[in-house]
Amino acid sequence: DAGVIQSPRHEVTEMGQEVTLRCKPISGHNSLFWYRQTMMRGLELLIYFNNNVPIDDSGMPEDRFSAKMPNASFSTLKIQPSEPRDSAVYFCASSPRQGAEGETQYFGPGTRLLVL
Amino acid sequence: QKEVEQNSGPLSVPEGAIASLNCTYSDRGSQSFFWYRQYSGKSPELIMSIYSNGDKEDGRFTAQLNKASQYVSLLIRDSQPSDSATYLCAVMWGGYNKLIFGAGTRLAVHP
Numbered sequence: 001d002a003g004v005i006q007s008p009r010h011e012v013t014e015m016g017q018e019v020t021l022r023c024k025p026i027s028g029h030n031s032l033f034w035y036r037q038t039m040m041r042g043l044e045l046l047i048y049f050n051n052n053v054p055i056d057d058s059g060m061p062e063d064r065f066s067a068k069m070p071n072a073s074f075s076t077l078k079i080q081p082s083e084p085r086d087s088a089v090y091f092c093a094s095s096p097r098q099g100a101e102g103e104t105q106y107f108g109p110g111t112r113l114l115v116l
Numbered sequence: 117q118k119e120v121e122q123n124s125g126p127l128s129v130p131e132g133a134i135a136s137l138n139c140t141y142s143d144r145g146s147q148s149f150f151w152y153r154q155y156s157g158k159s160p161e162l163i164m165s166i167y168s169n170g171d172k173e174d175g176r177f178t179a180q181l182n183k184a185s186q187y188v189s190l191l192i193r194d195s196q197p198s199d200s201a202t203y204l205c206a207v208m209w210g211g212y213n214k215l216i217f218g219a220g221t222r223l224a225v226h227p
Binding site for chain 1: 150158159162214217218219
Protein backbone atom coordinates (compact mmCIF):
# COMPACT_ATOMS: atom_id res chain seq x y z
CA ASP A 1 0.00 0.00 0.00
CA ALA A 2 1.16 3.55 -0.71
CA GLY A 3 0.39 4.74 2.79
CA VAL A 4 -1.48 7.91 3.63
CA ILE A 5 -1.19 10.42 0.82
CA GLN A 6 -1.36 14.16 1.38
CA SER A 7 -1.30 17.04 -1.04
CA PRO A 8 0.11 19.51 -1.50
CA ARG A 9 3.33 18.82 0.39
CA HIS A 10 4.12 22.51 0.62
CA GLU A 11 1.83 25.50 0.40
CA VAL A 12 2.71 29.17 0.54
CA THR A 13 -0.16 31.61 0.43
CA GLU A 14 -1.06 35.11 1.41
CA MET A 15 -3.21 36.08 4.32
CA GLY A 16 -6.88 36.03 3.47
CA GLN A 17 -6.61 33.36 0.82
CA GLU A 18 -8.42 30.04 0.97
CA VAL A 19 -6.30 26.96 1.56
CA THR A 20 -7.40 23.40 0.90
CA LEU A 21 -5.41 20.44 2.13
CA ARG A 22 -6.14 16.96 0.84
CA CYS A 23 -5.75 13.48 2.25
CA LYS A 24 -6.20 9.97 0.94
CA PRO A 25 -6.20 7.43 3.78
CA ILE A 26 -4.89 3.90 3.54
CA SER A 27 -7.40 1.70 1.77
CA GLY A 28 -9.60 -0.16 4.21
CA HIS A 29 -8.98 2.21 7.11
CA ASN A 30 -12.18 3.67 8.46
CA SER A 31 -10.85 6.28 10.88
CA LEU A 32 -9.19 9.46 9.65
CA PHE A 33 -7.54 12.17 11.71
CA TRP A 34 -6.31 15.69 10.98
CA TYR A 35 -3.50 17.05 13.16
CA ARG A 36 -1.61 20.32 13.29
CA GLN A 37 1.96 20.56 14.55
CA THR A 38 3.77 23.69 15.64
CA MET A 39 6.81 24.29 17.80
CA MET A 40 4.73 26.09 20.38
CA ARG A 41 1.77 23.73 20.67
CA GLY A 42 3.16 20.40 19.52
CA LEU A 43 0.91 17.88 17.77
CA GLU A 44 -2.75 18.76 18.17
CA LEU A 45 -5.76 16.77 17.00
CA LEU A 46 -8.09 18.99 14.99
CA ILE A 47 -10.84 16.60 13.97
CA TYR A 48 -11.42 12.93 13.34
CA PHE A 49 -13.82 10.92 11.26
CA ASN A 50 -15.11 7.42 11.64
CA ASN A 51 -16.76 5.82 8.63
CA ASN A 52 -16.75 9.24 6.95
CA VAL A 53 -18.69 10.83 9.80
CA PRO A 54 -17.09 13.59 11.89
CA ILE A 55 -16.91 12.32 15.46
CA ASP A 56 -15.09 15.06 17.33
CA ASP A 57 -14.19 18.48 15.97
CA SER A 58 -13.47 20.08 19.32
CA GLY A 59 -9.88 20.67 18.28
CA MET A 60 -10.77 22.83 15.30
CA PRO A 61 -9.46 26.25 16.31
CA GLU A 62 -12.25 28.40 14.91
CA ASP A 63 -14.89 28.73 12.26
CA ARG A 64 -12.32 29.49 9.62
CA PHE A 65 -11.44 25.80 9.66
CA SER A 66 -13.66 23.14 8.13
CA ALA A 67 -13.16 19.51 7.20
CA LYS A 68 -15.07 17.08 5.05
CA MET A 69 -14.87 13.43 4.18
CA PRO A 70 -17.21 12.84 1.23
CA ASN A 71 -16.13 9.20 0.85
CA ALA A 72 -13.88 6.61 2.39
CA SER A 73 -10.89 7.51 0.25
CA PHE A 74 -10.77 11.28 0.46
CA SER A 75 -10.83 14.09 2.99
CA THR A 76 -10.19 17.81 2.88
CA LEU A 77 -9.25 20.41 5.46
CA LYS A 78 -10.07 23.94 4.42
CA ILE A 79 -8.98 27.23 5.94
CA GLN A 80 -10.86 30.31 4.83
CA PRO A 81 -9.63 32.97 5.23
CA SER A 82 -6.10 31.95 6.16
CA GLU A 83 -4.00 33.88 8.69
CA PRO A 84 -0.26 33.90 9.44
CA ARG A 85 -0.88 32.07 12.73
CA ASP A 86 -2.21 29.12 10.74
CA SER A 87 1.32 28.42 9.52
CA ALA A 88 2.15 24.89 10.65
CA VAL A 89 2.59 21.35 9.44
CA TYR A 90 -0.75 19.62 8.95
CA PHE A 91 -0.78 15.85 9.18
CA CYS A 92 -3.44 13.42 8.16
CA ALA A 93 -3.48 9.96 9.75
CA SER A 94 -5.64 6.90 9.29
CA SER A 95 -6.40 3.88 11.42
CA PRO A 96 -7.86 0.49 10.53
CA ARG A 97 -10.83 0.29 12.85
CA GLN A 98 -12.62 1.96 15.68
CA GLY A 99 -12.87 1.01 19.31
CA ALA A 100 -10.22 -1.68 19.25
CA GLU A 101 -7.65 -1.31 21.94
CA GLY A 102 -4.29 -0.28 20.65
CA GLU A 103 -5.02 0.41 17.00
CA THR A 104 -2.18 2.23 15.34
CA GLN A 105 -2.51 5.52 13.50
CA TYR A 106 -0.46 5.82 10.33
CA PHE A 107 0.63 9.31 9.44
CA GLY A 108 0.95 10.91 6.04
CA PRO A 109 3.99 13.00 5.10
CA GLY A 110 2.28 16.24 6.07
CA THR A 111 1.60 19.55 4.37
CA ARG A 112 3.83 22.45 5.33
CA LEU A 113 1.71 25.58 5.23
CA LEU A 114 3.13 29.08 5.31
CA VAL A 115 0.73 31.99 5.36
CA LEU A 116 2.40 35.30 4.62
CA GLN B 117 -8.54 17.60 30.71
CA LYS B 118 -6.56 14.78 29.19
CA GLU B 119 -2.83 15.45 29.52
CA VAL B 120 0.35 13.68 28.55
CA GLU B 121 3.57 15.06 29.98
CA GLN B 122 7.10 14.58 28.72
CA ASN B 123 10.42 16.22 29.44
CA SER B 124 11.24 18.22 26.32
CA GLY B 125 14.96 17.56 26.60
CA PRO B 126 17.25 17.51 24.83
CA LEU B 127 18.41 14.23 26.26
CA SER B 128 21.99 13.68 25.23
CA VAL B 129 23.56 10.21 25.48
CA PRO B 130 26.77 8.73 24.09
CA GLU B 131 26.64 6.11 21.39
CA GLY B 132 26.15 2.66 22.87
CA ALA B 133 24.49 3.89 26.05
CA ILE B 134 20.91 3.33 27.22
CA ALA B 135 18.51 6.19 26.56
CA SER B 136 15.55 6.43 28.94
CA LEU B 137 12.49 8.43 27.91
CA ASN B 138 9.64 9.04 30.31
CA CYS B 139 5.99 10.00 30.08
CA THR B 140 3.16 10.53 32.55
CA TYR B 141 -0.54 10.78 31.77
CA SER B 142 -3.56 12.08 33.61
CA ASP B 143 -6.40 9.79 32.49
CA ARG B 144 -6.61 6.73 34.75
CA GLY B 145 -8.97 5.10 32.28
CA SER B 146 -6.43 4.99 29.47
CA GLN B 147 -5.62 1.50 28.28
CA SER B 148 -3.40 1.93 25.24
CA PHE B 149 -0.06 3.65 25.00
CA PHE B 150 2.25 4.38 22.12
CA TRP B 151 5.70 5.68 21.39
CA TYR B 152 6.25 7.46 18.08
CA ARG B 153 9.56 8.60 16.66
CA GLN B 154 9.74 11.75 14.56
CA TYR B 155 12.82 12.76 12.64
CA SER B 156 13.21 16.43 11.84
CA GLY B 157 11.00 17.38 8.93
CA LYS B 158 9.30 13.98 8.84
CA SER B 159 6.04 12.53 10.07
CA PRO B 160 5.63 10.51 13.28
CA GLU B 161 6.16 6.76 12.95
CA LEU B 162 5.15 4.14 15.48
CA ILE B 163 7.93 2.43 17.42
CA MET B 164 6.13 0.61 20.20
CA SER B 165 2.69 0.05 21.61
CA ILE B 166 1.96 -1.29 25.08
CA TYR B 167 -1.32 -2.14 26.79
CA SER B 168 -0.45 -4.17 29.90
CA ASN B 169 1.58 -3.39 32.96
CA GLY B 170 5.17 -4.47 32.73
CA ASP B 171 7.75 -4.52 29.99
CA LYS B 172 7.49 -5.11 26.27
CA GLU B 173 10.64 -5.61 24.25
CA ASP B 174 11.20 -5.21 20.53
CA GLY B 175 14.82 -5.34 19.43
CA ARG B 176 16.73 -2.53 21.09
CA PHE B 177 13.51 -0.92 22.34
CA THR B 178 11.71 -1.70 25.60
CA ALA B 179 8.46 -0.04 26.61
CA GLN B 180 7.48 -0.07 30.28
CA LEU B 181 4.03 0.63 31.65
CA ASN B 182 2.85 1.23 35.19
CA LYS B 183 -0.85 2.07 35.22
CA ALA B 184 -1.00 2.56 38.97
CA SER B 185 1.59 5.31 38.70
CA GLN B 186 0.25 6.50 35.34
CA TYR B 187 3.70 6.22 33.91
CA VAL B 188 5.09 4.86 30.66
CA SER B 189 8.69 4.81 29.52
CA LEU B 190 10.81 3.85 26.55
CA LEU B 191 14.31 2.45 26.86
CA ILE B 192 16.65 2.38 23.89
CA ARG B 193 19.61 0.07 24.36
CA ASP B 194 22.87 0.46 22.46
CA SER B 195 21.84 3.91 21.29
CA GLN B 196 22.96 4.87 17.80
CA PRO B 197 23.32 8.31 16.21
CA SER B 198 20.46 7.28 13.92
CA ASP B 199 18.22 7.18 17.00
CA SER B 200 18.56 10.95 17.30
CA ALA B 201 15.01 12.22 16.90
CA THR B 202 12.04 13.47 18.86
CA TYR B 203 10.11 10.75 20.68
CA LEU B 204 6.40 11.33 21.19
CA CYS B 205 4.40 9.57 23.86
CA ALA B 206 0.73 9.07 22.95
CA VAL B 207 -2.17 7.85 25.04
CA MET B 208 -5.42 6.58 23.58
CA TRP B 209 -8.75 7.40 25.13
CA GLY B 210 -12.30 7.10 24.07
CA GLY B 211 -13.73 4.51 21.75
CA TYR B 212 -12.51 5.95 18.47
CA ASN B 213 -8.72 5.67 18.55
CA LYS B 214 -8.31 9.26 19.71
CA LEU B 215 -4.68 9.85 20.65
CA ILE B 216 -3.42 12.53 22.97
CA PHE B 217 0.24 13.31 22.31
CA GLY B 218 2.88 14.63 24.64
CA ALA B 219 5.10 17.47 23.51
CA GLY B 220 7.93 15.05 22.77
CA THR B 221 11.45 14.50 24.07
CA ARG B 222 14.34 15.34 21.78
CA LEU B 223 17.07 12.68 21.94
CA ALA B 224 20.60 13.34 20.72
CA VAL B 225 23.01 10.40 20.48
CA HIS B 226 26.56 11.56 20.01
CA PRO B 227 29.40 9.40 18.67
